[in-house]
Amino acid sequence: MAFSADELRVLRRALAIALHPTPLAVEEVQDCLSLADSVDEAVREAGRLRAFLVDDLGRYRAALPGSAAGYLELLQDVLAAGYEPRAEDLAALRTLRATPAGALLLDRCQGLAEQSVRARLTRTPAPRTRLLALPGGRCADDKPKPAPKEPAPKQPAPAERPVPKPSEVFPPRRRPAPPPSEQLAAG
Numbered sequence: 001m002a003f004s005a006d007e008l009r010v011l012r013r014a015l016a017i018a019l020h021p022t023p024l025a026v027e028e029v030q031d032c033l034s035l036a037d038s039v040d041e042a043v044r045e046a047g048r049l050r051a052f053l054v055d056d057l058g059r060y061r062a063a064l065p066g067s068a069a070g071y072l073e074l075l076q077d078v079l080a081a082g083y084e085p086r087a088e089d090l091a092a093l094r095t096l097r098a099t100p101a102g103a104l105l106l107d108r109c110q111g112l113a114e115q116s117v118r119a120r121l122t123r124t125p126a127p128r129t130r131l132l133a134l135p136g137g138r139c140a141d142d143k144p145k146p147a148p149k150e151p152a153p154k155q156p157a158p159a160e161r162p163v164p165k166p167s168e169v170f171p172p173r174r175r176p177a178p179p180p181s182e183q184l185a186a187g
Contacts, residue, residue, distance in 0.1 A: 010032060046081070050082065054078060057083075061088060079112070093106040
């Protein structure tokens with residue numbers, strides 16, 4: 001992402017304000033908001049570009065081996081945009097490893113895929129701990145059992161409501177009445 005000289009001035013001022021809060025003039029606030037909007041738009045545009053490149057990459061991959069040169073070039077662009085290679089990319093690169101560029105990209109993508117898997121594994125929550133036996137569990141059968149309590153009086157079960165039909169929950173939409181047609185006066 002590149003900033004213009006004006007945007008860099010605003011960014012520098014915003015960082016200085018963040019470090020040493022001071023009252024701001026209305027113009028400075030507007031400049032900061034404008035810069036934030038510009039950065040947000042650049043991030044959205046980068047996301048759209050990345051989505052386009054990933055879709056394009058899928059089309060090139062589907063057209064392999066005839067599109068090998070374009071696929072390898074596009075894969076490099078998508079990797080530079082932060083794309084994590086998928087299994088189908090690795091499989092496609094294995095078919096292209098006879099070329100020097102294909103072999104080089106295969107090594108790079110395997111390394112990136114391995115890093116991605118390792119990162120996901122470190123984010124995985126720890127497995128649940130096993131429950132320990134509690135007093136009164138299965139091994140308590142040898143001990144004398146307490147006298148059974150008298151059953152509590154049963155309360156009547158709540159009356160079950162009938163399940164409504166979809167037409168009762170979502171009544172059919174009524175079409176709006178057509179506007180009255182204009183009648184031409186004969187005359």
